[in-house]
Amino acid sequence: MKKGILKLAHSQIFKFMFNHQTTYRVRYADTDQMGFVYYGNYARLYEIGRVEALRTLGFQYRELEASGIWMPVYDLHCRFVQAARYDDLLTIRTTIAQPPTARMLFEYEVKNEMGTLLNMGQTTLIFVRAINQRPMPAPADLVEKLKPFFV
Amino acid sequence: MKKGILKLAHSQIFKFMFNHQTTYRVRYADTDQMGFVYYGNYARLYEIGRVEALRTLGFQYRELEASGIWMPVYDLHCRFVQAARYDDLLTIRTTIAQPPTARMLFEYEVKNEMGTLLNMGQTTLIFVRAINQRPMPAPADLVEKLKPFFV
Amino acid sequence: MKKGILKLAHSQIFKFMFNHQTTYRVRYADTDQMGFVYYGNYARLYEIGRVEALRTLGFQYRELEASGIWMPVYDLHCRFVQAARYDDLLTIRTTIAQPPTARMLFEYEVKNEMGTLLNMGQTTLIFVRAINQRPMPAPADLVEKLKPFFV
Amino acid sequence: MKKGILKLAHSQIFKFMFNHQTTYRVRYADTDQMGFVYYGNYARLYEIGRVEALRTLGFQYRELEASGIWMPVYDLHCRFVQAARYDDLLTIRTTIAQPPTARMLFEYEVKNEMGTLLNMGQTTLIFVRAINQRPMPAPADLVEKLKPFFV
Known part of the structure; x- marks a missing residue:
């Protein structure tokens, strides 16, 4: 039913992501x-x-590194829609649309002051132990901090 | 027939690209x-x-710009396979696998001195007239210079 | 007299600069x-x-360029006192200690959150007309905006 | 005597530096x-x-770091004479005019293909033990390698 779909879409936008x-x-x-x-x-x-x-989630990347965990970038995609120019005050909108596992996907939109979309992209990051540079699952406290956004 | 396919594949690798x-x-x-x-x-x-x-093709980007044509990047993909490190002497291998049209696709592989693949990626560039920043087809001389590689 | 000198020094610190x-x-x-x-x-x-x-003075470099004036850097000095590190929230303190003429001197101090001095430096910039890239005196409105600080 | 001075100057230029x-x-x-x-x-x-x-002296900075010695930059001076432009093939001329002690001074000149001087500058680097980040004298093998140039 239409109503149900709309309700779902609504929750997706307002609840199922950060x-x-x-x-x-x-x-x-x-x-x-x-x-x-x-x-x-x-x-x-x-x-x-x-x-x-x-950082807004109460999670500082600096402390993650200090605890022996690195988050190197696994892949990067950029789509250049329109040029950003000198002195533009850009807004970077970051979305975490999936709970982190062994990977963590971030999506980005960059807009100028008029709200024009200039650029969109995404990066996948992985978690590795600094000591041996081997992959590991997302740290428990990060998973915990993001849980409320993926109920 | 198998033989025909192999022959085709062979030419694709050795002739149908730059x-x-x-x-x-x-x-x-x-x-x-x-x-x-x-x-x-x-x-x-x-x-x-x-x-x-x-440049190897006899085509200088500086001269292209001087002639009023820009090649802004339309999209960028990077896949980080292994880390490149300080003082590494990297080899960047660039492939043009398709003749340029309104867009031009470049593919890249980055390896270190031991031949280990560190990074692979691609960019799509478009051609725009600098004067009005509107898209245009690939300049005729660039198309011409690449023709021998796409017979 | 000593007192007079001290008074002068005092005004220099608190008034004769921006x-x-x-x-x-x-x-x-x-x-x-x-x-x-x-x-x-x-x-x-x-x-x-x-x-x-x-910008705080009401002077936007973007508008200066739009009006056909460039401020290229003439020289740069940096003194690296202590290392700035990842995620440090630095304070950059900029001082204009002399009214601009054909040149404009900026002095800088970079400190971390504990107030430790990490870096100090200065740059001299000149004013040139974009059209012929020839030197010119500081624009009148910039001189005007800085006047109150050099009474 | 004039002749003697000229001879000395000659050796300074051709021998007393690298x-x-x-x-x-x-x-x-x-x-x-x-x-x-x-x-x-x-x-x-x-x-x-x-x-x-x-590197030309047979001294690789990467190996220096691997041996536990860092060379952080202590100060930097740049003088911008003329603009370097896109696609310019610059020549960077580096001069070591003094044997290294606790500090090492490098002087630079940057020229374009026509030999026009675009930029000149210098940096002072110091030697520190990575383990405690405390200053130390120049490593013996570097001093040794530069000796022939400062007879």
């Missing part, structure tokens, strides 16, 4: 001679997005 | 505190790969 | 394999410091 | 929206210059 927004001012250092943010620099924006998303 | 290799020495500037090349810096390696591939 | 502070969170992208902020990345911190200092 | 040259192709990643190499990116050029200079 969303976070942060802002980033484009610097001269980020631009290239086209006057755009260099395509390699979105990786930095994604890093800011996911680290600040985790 | 391959190029260049080297890159990892610098301290490229590393992060994990001791690896920062994941956003592969975009620079890919840029080096495709620009040097085009 | 000070501004902004913060910057160190990202993985900024670090190198020593676990420190790569020495070349302080230039980005200085850029952030001076641009935000000017 | 010179090295390497090339660097400017990438899109290096440029900013002025169309120039971003001022912070010269630190990378200097890094390339000094590391390749040391």
Whole structure:
């Protein structure tokens, strides 16, 4: 039934994921001679997005590393929709749409001050023990902190 | 027939594409505190790969821009297989597997001195007229220069 | 007389200059394999410091460029006192100690959250007309906006 | 006597220092929206210059670190003479004009293909034991390798 589907969609948007927004001012250092943010620099924006998303959850990546766990990036996808420009105040929206397992998927949207979508992308990160650099499941406290968002 | 297929595959590998290799020495500037090349810096390696591939074809990106044509990146995919480390002498192998149309696909493989595959990726670039930043087909001379590789 | 000198020094510190502070969170992208902020990345911190200092004065560098004036960097000095580390929340303090003429000097201090001085430096920027890239005096409105600080 | 002085000057230029040259192709990643190499990116050029200079002497920085010695940068000076541009094939000339002690001074000149001086600078590096990050004198083998240039 239609009503049921709508209700489900509603919960998906408002409950079954974790969303976070942060802002980033484009610097001269980020631009290239086209006057755009260099395509390699979105990786930095994604890093800011996911680290600040985790911080909001009470989870600091610095402490994770201190505890002997690394989160290297496994893959990266970027789709360049429109150019970000010097001095733009960008909004980076980070979404965690799935509970972390051995991998953790982050999705990103980058918009300018007018709300125009400039870039979208995603990264998969894995968890490895620093000592032997072998994969491991997501740390229990991270799983715990994200549980309320995936009821 | 099997023989025919093998023959076709053989020509595909040895004739129906353009391959190029260049080297890159990892610098301290490229590393992060994990001791690896920062994941956003592969975009620079890919840029080096495709620009040097085009130069080998007698096609200079600088001149393309001077003639009023830009090649912005449309999408970027990276798969991080193993870490590149400080002072590694990387080989960037760039493949053009399809003749350029309104888009141009470049594929990349990054290996270290032992031949270990560290990273693979691809970028799609488009052609735009600088004056109005509107899409256009691949310039005729680039299409011409690549023709011998796609007979 | 001693008293007079002290009084002068006092006004110099509290009146005859313009000070501004902004913060910057160190990202993985900024670090190198020593676990420190790569020495070349302080230039980005200085850029952030001076641009935000000017913005506080009601002067946007983006608009300056739009009006056909560029401020290229003429020289850069950095003194690395102690390492900035991943996730440090740095304070960048920017000082304009002299009214701008054909050149404009910015001085910087970078401290961590404990107030430890990590880095100090300065940059001289010049003003050039974008159209012919020739030097010019500081724009009148910038001189005007800084006047109250150099009475 | 004049002749004696000239002879001395001659030896100073040709014997009492170590010179090295390497090339660097400017990438899109290096440029900013002025169309120039971003001022912070010269630190990378200097890094390339000094590391390749040391490699020519048979001294690899990677091995130095592996042996537990770091060479952090103590200070950096850059003088921007003229803009380096996209695709320029730069020559980085590195000079070691003094035998290393607790510090090691490197001087740099960056020129384009026409031999125009674009940038000059210098860095002081220090030697520290990685284990306690305390200063130490230059390693004996580095001092030894440079001896022939400072007779």
